[in-house]
Amino acid sequence: MNYPQQKKILNFLEDKNLIVVSNRGPIEFYKKENEFKMKRGAGGLVSTLLPLMEALNGTWIASAMTLADAEVARQFPDNRVPIPEKDTKFWVPFVVVNRDQYEDYYSVISNPLLWFVQHYMWDNPYTPNIDEDIHSAWKNGYVYLNKKFAEKVIEESKRNHKDPLIMLQDYHLYLCPSFIREKLGDIFLSQFIHIPWPQSEYFHIIPEYMRKAIIEGMLSNNILGFHIPRYVTNFIQCCEEFVDKVNYDKGTIWHNGICTYVKSYPISVDYNNITQMANSKDVAAREKLVKDIKGENFLIYRTDRADLSKNIIRGFKAYDLFLKNHPEYQGKVKFLSTGKPTRQQISEYKEYYNQIQQAIHEINQKYATADWKPVECIFKADYNLVVAAFKNYDCLIVNPIADGMNIVPKEASTVNECDGSLILSENAGCYEELKEHVISVNPFDIKETADAFYEAITMSSADRKSRLNRMQKIISRRTIYHWISEQFEDFEKLMPEK
Numbered sequence: 001m002n003y004p005q006q007k008k009i010l011n012f013l014e015d016k017n018l019i020v021v022s023n024r025g026p027i028e029f030y031k032k033e034n035e036f037k038m039k040r041g042a043g044g045l046v047s048t049l050l051p052l053m054e055a056l057n058g059t060w061i062a063s064a065m066t067l068a069d070a071e072v073a074r075q076f077p078d079n080r081v082p083i084p085e086k087d088t089k090f091w092v093p094f095v096v097v098n099r100d101q102y103e104d105y106y107s108v109i110s111n112p113l114l115w116f117v118q119h120y121m122w123d124n125p126y127t128p129n130i131d132e133d134i135h136s137a138w139k140n141g142y143v144y145l146n147k148k149f150a151e152k153v154i155e156e157s158k159r160n161h162k163d164p165l166i167m168l169q170d171y172h173l174y175l176c177p178s179f180i181r182e183k184l185g186d187i188f189l190s191q192f193i194h195i196p197w198p199q200s201e202y203f204h205i206i207p208e209y210m211r212k213a214i215i216e217g218m219l220s221n222n223i224l225g226f227h228i229p230r231y232v233t234n235f236i237q238c239c240e241e242f243v244d245k246v247n248y249d250k251g252t253i254w255h256n257g258i259c260t261y262v263k264s265y266p267i268s269v270d271y272n273n274i275t276q277m278a279n280s281k282d283v284a285a286r287e288k289l290v291k292d293i294k295g296e297n298f299l300i301y302r303t304d305r306a307d308l309s310k311n312i313i314r315g316f317k318a319y320d321l322f323l324k325n326h327p328e329y330q331g332k333v334k335f336l337s338t339g340k341p342t343r344q345q346i347s348e349y350k351e352y353y354n355q356i357q358q359a360i361h362e363i364n365q366k367y368a369t370a371d372w373k374p375v376e377c378i379f380k381a382d383y384n385l386v387v388a389a390f391k392n393y394d395c396l397i398v399n400p401i402a403d404g405m406n407i408v409p410k411e412a413s414t415v416n417e418c419d420g421s422l423i424l425s426e427n428a429g430c431y432e433e434l435k436e437h438v439i440s441v442n443p444f445d446i447k448e449t450a451d452a453f454y455e456a457i458t459m460s461s462a463d464r465k466s467r468l469n470r471m472q473k474i475i476s477r478r479t480i481y482h483w484i485s486e487q488f489e490d491f492e493k494l495m496p497e498k
Contacts, residue, residue, distance in 0.1 A: 025062025104141020150179035318449035
């Protein structure tokens, strides 16, 4: 970590016991040739917070997500794994439970129930069916795991004389703050939600006793963060039926004697890291494949996990419609898609992945010629290949049904070298920042998206260059370090001096 606010943050944290809490940890173990190996977690949260962990000998509480995680954890007292084992820089206490409990917590409640509600993904006349299995999974999985996380936090908060600063992350841990506060009383808690917050009417899909527990858990925090102001407003509206007082202008909610500040902190990219990576030898080696795929074609690109919220199939249907309506571009356009399957233990995700493959197959079967294939798909693509594609696309499509932020447009625009245009869903969190310089689409409107492909291909080179340059300026002004620094500035203002 090396940015202007670094010294100020470290000074503030010097007398604090920093405890980060998330379902997925900063490291993951796997077994190879009967030896345990460790790999670092991906993503901006890890790269931003790990330097703080190491500088402060901090603690990151996480689930034992793999069998290897659990096996390694059991080798240490309290499942508290030192990283590294010699000359330890930080600690990862793992929450270890049996697989049935974890699956109830993760694969029934967190995903799909909460994830689908917060991304507006349920087909309301038919799903969800909130049956006995879901009520049981709530009690025996979600509530149970949140209590186990809280117990770990309470243990870690008492390990030294420093005041604990607890940073909970995301929707897996909505109940955890109330369990912590019940035991520790007047303690400073913060939580950041990385996915959208839905409108009140849609939130009512969840049974009332679950809604109430979620709201009361979240309002046990002193600070609650979301990506954009719209999610803040939606959350406050959802709280009104349960709480004492709200103030939309100040973003405050009073409940059970606690004032919770609800704020937006838009996350962005690690600007220096992505630009350095784009110039690396590993990315250069992967560019040959991308350029071979592109050839003389106009390259459309997308990269996603095979998550229903990413709206991948409608994107391909729009491409199909574009090729049908504009046959003059057949043989002149190539669609490259990279990504990976996700949550394949959940039936909805497994079926969606199969449907993506079918959609690609149908387009290629319908339009391919001896020397042209309209769609190239590389699943399980490594990130070097993704960055190589970022550099070389002519049009990027990001059309989610809903997304907390989605930093793909920011990462891609930062390093693109082809004056690439951006087709962007108006329901992506990053749309608020970039909307003046993109081709906007309603993610449900296939014809509008097909027309957007045509607009991107026929856009003048001057317009494409101007739009990309303006997006790059916006992105460079706000990096992931601003996101974390703003949170710590507010922590400092609100934490009582002792």
